[in-house]
Amino acid sequence: MTKKIGFFVADGFQALDLFGPLDTFMEANSFISEAYSSCLLGLTKAPVKTCYGQVVSVDLDIYQAVEIDYLIITGGSGMRQLHLSPKQVNALRSIADSAERVLSVCTGAFVLSDLFAEQQHRITTHWRHCRQLAEQAGNYQVEQDPLFIESGKLWSSAGVLSGVDLALEVIRRDFGNTIAASVAKELVVYLQRRGGQSQYSDLLKVQSSDSMRLNPLLEWLSENYHKAISVSAMAERISVSDRQLTRLFKQHLNSTPGHYLNQLRLNRARDLITCETTSLVQVARQVGFTSYDSFRRAFYGQFGVSPSYFSRNRQ
Structure with missing residues (x-):
């Protein structure tokens, strides 16, 4: 059965936080037919700008009836500074609650911690922003070192390219080592940067x-x-x-x-x-x-x- 993935973006998101994991998941379809499908979610249906000004179109807004298996929250300077209204939090949380996994890439962890503010989780983000995240997410144990962390249904990753590592790990969980390795080979990336591996070598x-x-x-x-x-x-x-x-x-x-x-x-x-x-x-x-x-x-x-x-x- 196809896994449906929704990528949440807002103005100021990091393009690689979106397209790195997106390409990784879609490449899996070359080896398993219709393994994943994807859509872009926005606060509205208006076009969204990356942190460098490029414009992308979204498929759905967060108020539409969205049924997805994985919700992925992208990072970027705009995502780190994003202030969601209570209505927006409720709408996005409803999507997150129905999802099998909720994942953040880089500073998408700031949005992730806002959505589940009442819960307690281990979490990571780009090493540069870990202190700020720890101050804002009082219930969370913020860890600076790992590339990515799994805490219940919440997954968080360090920065930019670690989103590819996270996507490969999810593919490995879904379809096994062989498929994940095949995807990594097609993308010409080193497969097994494990979650516990340091953010910097x-x-x-x-x-x-x-x-x-x-x-x-x-x-x-x-x-x-x-x-x-x-x-x-x-x-x-x-x-x-x-x-x-x-x-x-x-x-x-x-x-x-x-x-x-x-x-x-x-x-x-x-x-x-x-x-x-x-x-x-x-x-x-x-x-x-x-x-x-x-x-x-x-x-x-x-x-x-x-x-x-x-x-x-x-x-």
């Missing part, structure tokens, strides 16, 4: 720090993590001593070089396990572990569950 942490010396090494490690790499080999890569390298890693990544490489391998392993045709032994070899037992112990130490348990409960 280690590379971004280093790029925003006062030292750029680790960048070439981290990029090289991301492509060669499956190889046997010693700390000395890492140090030689950027022409520093072993001791200097350890100091740089602790200063900018709060980690040792060896621990960072291990985390890189295990995070990649977690992502590979979602591929239904890949065995756990193959995964261990692909990410550079010489034995499955050492991989199993390291995986448990990192994620608190065994690889086999994670594999069984990935859906």
Whole structure:
């Protein structure tokens, strides 16, 4: 049965918050006929402007009889500053109550928290606006780090492109790993950025720090993590001593070089396990572990569950 998705937009919405998830869901129809349908919802039926002035038409206003499975609230500067009247809140809440899932992208979380102000949920938004959201949404536990959070029927995501990650996760829940992976491949995106993954990567942490010396090494490690790499080999890569390298890693990544490489391998392993045709032994070899037992112990130490348990409960 087709899942009906309604995207709520208002003046000042972020275009990518709409079209990123929209394209992701619609691409699923290439693999499963009529998997999803979509419509744009507005406060009125008047055209709506993005935060940069482009104009889009809406299909329905929030007062029409709208039956949808998923309500997705887009973000943007206008959505963060949107003040809904009690009548508008009631109309949108009625749509949300009848939906199976209610999702926000980026600062759409501000509207989401207004709609369910009396409830208590975990929620996230773009890291830049988490403090403001926490001040406005007193009942909510606002978390700055995750890419997206599921709290009951409410889902919230961090910022802009995390809306694509959120859409891929919903597709995975609806139709399985294979379809989600196929959609990701068509969109040329990296599939498994999980909800618990940080909003900004280690590379971004280093790029925003006062030292750029680790960048070439981290990029090289991301492509060669499956190889046997010693700390000395890492140090030689950027022409520093072993001791200097350890100091740089602790200063900018709060980690040792060896621990960072291990985390890189295990995070990649977690992502590979979602591929239904890949065995756990193959995964261990692909990410550079010489034995499955050492991989199993390291995986448990990192994620608190065994690889086999994670594999069984990935859906």
